[in-house]
Amino acid sequence: xxxxxSQPDPCQRIYFANHTSHLDALVLWSSLxxxxxxxxxxxxxxxxxxxxxIRRYIADCFNAMLIDREEIKVHQSPxxxxxxxxxxxxxxxxxxxxxxxxEEEMQDFKSGLYYLSKxxxxxxxxxxxxxxxxxxxxxxEFLPVPLLSCITFGPPMWLEAKESKVDFLKRAREAxxxxxxx
Amino acid sequence: xxxxxxxxxxxxxxxSTADATALLADWWEIVNPQMLRDQRTNILLxxxxxxxxxxxxxxxxxxxQPESTANPAxxxxxxxxxxxxxxxxxxxxxxxxxxxxxxxxxxxxxxxWALREFITMTPTRRGDHxxxxxxxxxxxxLQYVLVAQGGNFxxxxxxxxxxxxxxxxxxxxxxxxxxxxxxxxxxxxxxGLLICVYSLSHAPAILxxxxxxxxxxxxPQAAQTASPMxxxxxxxxxxxxTTPKAAADERxxxxxxxxxxxxxxxxxxxxxxxVFQYGWGILLGKHVIAPEINASRTWEGLIGGCLCTxxxxxxxxxxxxxxxxxxxxxxxIVALMGYAxxxxxxxxxxxxxxxDFGSLVQGHAGVLDRIDSLCFAAPVFFHITRxxxxx
Numbered sequence: 001x002x003x004x005x006s007q008p009d010p011c012q013r014i015y016f017a018n019h020t021s022h023l024d025a026l027v028l029w030s031s032l033x034x035x036x037x038x039x040x041x042x043x044x045x046x047x048x049x050x051x052x053x054i055r056r057y058i059a060d061c062f063n064a065m066l067i068d069r070e071e072i073k074v075h076q077s078p079x080x081x082x083x084x085x086x087x088x089x090x091x092x093x094x095x096x097x098x099x100x101x102x103e104e105e106m107q108d109f110k111s112g113l114y115y116l117s118k119x120x121x122x123x124x125x126x127x128x129x130x131x132x133x134x135x136x137x138x139x140x141e142f143l144p145v146p147l148l149s150c151i152t153f154g155p156p157m158w159l160e161a162k163e164s165k166v167d168f169l170k171r172a173r174e175a176x177x178x179x180x181x182x
Numbered sequence: 183x184x185x186x187x188x189x190x191x192x193x194x195x196x197x198s199t200a201d202a203t204a205l206l207a208d209w210w211e212i213v214n215p216q217m218l219r220d221q222r223t224n225i226l227l228x229x230x231x232x233x234x235x236x237x238x239x240x241x242x243x244x245x246x247q248p249e250s251t252a253n254p255a256x257x258x259x260x261x262x263x264x265x266x267x268x269x270x271x272x273x274x275x276x277x278x279x280x281x282x283x284x285x286x287x288x289x290x291x292x293x294x295w296a297l298r299e300f301i302t303m304t305p306t307r308r309g310d311h312x313x314x315x316x317x318x319x320x321x322x323x324l325q326y327v328l329v330a331q332g333g334n335f336x337x338x339x340x341x342x343x344x345x346x347x348x349x350x351x352x353x354x355x356x357x358x359x360x361x362x363x364x365x366x367x368x369x370x371x372x373x374g375l376l377i378c379v380y381s382l383s384h385a386p387a388i389l390x391x392x393x394x395x396x397x398x399x400x401x402p403q404a405a406q407t408a409s410p411m412x413x414x415x416x417x418x419x420x421x422x423x424t425t426p427k428a429a430a431d432e433r434x435x436x437x438x439x440x441x442x443x444x445x446x447x448x449x450x451x452x453x454x455x456x457v458f459q460y461g462w463g464i465l466l467g468k469h470v471i472a473p474e475i476n477a478s479r480t481w482e483g484l485i486g487g488c489l490c491t492x493x494x495x496x497x498x499x500x501x502x503x504x505x506x507x508x509x510x511x512x513x514x515i516v517a518l519m520g521y522a523x524x525x526x527x528x529x530x531x532x533x534x535x536x537x538d539f540g541s542l543v544q545g546h547a548g549v550l551d552r553i554d555s556l557c558f559a560a561p562v563f564f565h566i567t568r569x570x571x572x573x
Contacts, residue, residue, distance in 0.1 A: 138308050145314045146294075148302040 004179065005155035006126060008033045012091055013124040013156070015040070016113055018106050018176055019095035020134035023144070028093055028128060029062050031151050041065045042093040043082065065092070079115045092116075096172065106177060109169040117159040117168075124156040127172065129179035152179040222501045223278075223443030230450060231271055237264045266552055267453065274449065278442045282389050283330060285442075289386040290326035293379045296550045296557075297322060300374040303534050309360030310367055313351050317371055321347045322379050329383050332390040333572075339387075343380040348372050377526075378550070381557040384564035388448065389441045393503050394573045401439065401503040401571070443501040448563050450498070451513055452556050455491040455520045462486030476528040484521055491517040503571050512566055516559045523558025527551075 017028060025042035032040055046066040049059040059066060065085055067078045086092060094116075096109035117125060132149035154175055159168055241261040277285030297318065306314060321343060328339035352368040393401040463483025470480050495513025496506045504512060527550065531538060538551045 132302065135302075135306065135311075138311055141311050143312070143315045143319075145301075145311060146298055146318055148298055 002150070003153045006153050008036050008153075010036045010039050010091075011124065012086070012088065012122070013040075013126050014091065014113070014116060015093045015126045015128050015153075016096050016109075016172065016176065017093070017128035017130055019097045020130065021137045021139070023133055023137050024095065024130055025064070025093055026058075026062060027133060027149070028130065028151060036091070039089055040091040040093060041086070043067055043095075079112055079119065082116065083119055096169070106173060109173050111165060111169065113172055114159070114165045114168050121159055125158060125172065126156050127154040127175040127179060128152065129154070129176050131180065154179045220440040220443060222439045223446060226443065226450075226498065226501050227271075227275060227278075227446060231268075231275070234264060234268050234271055238268060270449070270453075270552070274446060278446075282386075285389060285445075286326055286330045286386045289382060290323060292549060292553065293326070293382050294318070294322055296378040296382070296553060297374055299548065299550045300378050301371070303530075303536060304370045304374065306370065307360055307362065307367060309358035310355055310371065312358060313354040313371060316354065317347070317351065317375055321375060325379050325383050326386075329387045329390065333392065336568075339383070343375055347375055351375075377554075377557050381561050382553065384560040385445060385448065385556065387564055388445045388567060391441060391568055391572050393441060393444065393567070393571055395503045396505060396508060396570060398573060400573070439501055439503070444503070444567065447498055447501050448516065448559070449556065451491060451495055451516050452520045452559050454494055455487055455517045456524065456555055458490040459483045459487030459521060459524075462490070472525070475525060475532055479521075479525060479528070487521070488514055488517040508570075512563065515566065516563055519559040519562050520555030523555040526558065527554035 015028065017024060025044060029037060029040060029042050040063075042062055042064045044059060044064045044066055046068045049055050049064060049066055065082065067081060082092060094113065096113045097107045113125070117123060129152045130149065131152070132147055135145065135147050136149055137144045157172070157175055163171075237260075241257065241264050244257045245261065247257075273288055274285075277288050301314060301317075325339060325343055328335050328342060331339075351371050352364070355364065355368055395401050459479070460483065462485075463478055463480045466482040466486065467478070467480035468482060470477055471484070472479070492510050492513045495509045495516075499506050499509035502509065538548045
């Protein structure tokens with residue numbers, strides 16, 4: 001774990017990372033210092049993590065915010081829910097790729113991150129790159145292989161004034177990808 | 183009144199701790215017959231530890247010197263090395279004192295970590311996942327469990343990985359259904375398992391051997407004249423003489439050497455060999471063996487290092503069952519194998535484009551960098567010892 005041009009801080013933030021493994025959210029969350037961890041909530045899919053008592057228990061341990069992917073209503077969109085839930089206290093861990101990918105390359109980011117920061121432009125957006133975790137526990141496996149992995153936190157960024165959605169998402173994706181080569 | 187009471191408590195406390203210590207000692211003797219109690223190993227371990235601590239403090243002094251007198255990069259390397267050796271030494275002593283199963287577990291953990299580094303560096307594909315899981319979670323511990331069973335299991339632990347794991351891994355990958363670069367992928371996992379686990383497990387396996395000297399006499403003989411009074415006659419069995427302490431001495435006479443000593447001799451030799459090769463390479467090195475592989479490994483370093491290692495081997499042969507000439511030959515072989523190990527791991531690192539295994543992931547020390555020569559020398563040393571120096 002390393003912090004590159006940024007510091008752990010319990011201020012309100014959104015950590016956005018590449019998504020390659022089930023462990024992503026758990027590892028990211030647990031790699032944060034305790035003080036920061038207490039006010040940080042990973043965003044997870046309700047249809048997956050609400051299934052069965054074990055998953056519910058795990059989600060509870062990590063103080064996860066379960067978001068319904070299927071029933072999206074007006075004024076009840078995931079972004080609205082997230083904004084309401086975090087209030088002025090919590091930080092979030094999101095995976096803007098949407099779902100875990102098979103490929104080495106990162107997929108395009110979904111627009112949620114843009115709307116989040118449009119509604120709350122004061123939040124710091126911290127890019128995070130997680131290396132090797134897809135080898136530890138790839139999609140569809142449940143037995144982990146104990147390889148070494150690395151988490152890199154990058155410098156915080158914000159939505160620029162008048163920045164378009166496409167540009168912003170591209171910039172955010174680039175911010176995560178850049179951390180890979182450090 | 184109060185001081186009296188205090189004294190009383192103090193006495194009771196002392197007595198109870200003494201009792202506990204005695205109990206603990208008895209327990210260890212039962213659990214663990216191979217406690218570190220032979221003088222020669224103690225002497226060698228103590229000397230090495232002393233020198234390392236001395237080196238540690240020298241390093242700290244050097245660190246504070248101005249840059250003109252001491253090259254900071256060299257000092258840093260020196261300090262890192264000394265710290266790694268101190269750690270290694272402490273772990274060995276810890277293992278020897280707590281006994282043989284602890285030593286084995288420790289080597290097992292080192293293997294596990296080295297294998298992690300090896301596999302992290304070599305790219306694998308999605309289809310290798312299950313095979314990798316079994317490699318880490320089944321074969322690695324199993325090898326050490328089998329080694330711990332001792333000499334009777336030699337026939338099993340010596341073929342378990344080269345035969346059964348080597349057959350299992352390609353089969354498991356084949357079942358995963360990804361044919362791309364199949365042979366290459368299986369070879370990587372097999373090589374990692376062979377070097378990091380199989381080879382290294384031969385080092386602690388030395389502890390399980392029933393050693394003899396080259397004439398076939400059982401080797402760690404109890405010293406007949408080890409009692410401090412210099413008495414050569416057996417103690418008369420009068421009630422006065424059989425104090426508990428004397429009885430304990432009789433039960434476990436001071437030994438001149440032990441398997442732990444042989445293992446320590448071997449590790450010391452390999453580590454010193456690395457230093458000598460490096461030192462001679464810097465002092466005299468001109469003819470680089472393979473510049474593409476490693477630019478600092480030279481013929482001068484190899485030859486000078488081998489000579490020094492042989493010398494040290496001969497000087498230290500009193501901790502082992504080897505005669506001085508036997509020790510010389512064994513040291514030479516160990517030196518050459520250690521060098522071969524370093525070269526091989528360099529080749530793997532160059533192929534993957536990393537400087538050392540420690541730089542793979544920040545903050546993790548490169549265990550594999552420290553033990554590469556150990557891995558290569560361990561099986562040869564084990565087999566020589568087993569073939570010529572066991573009954």
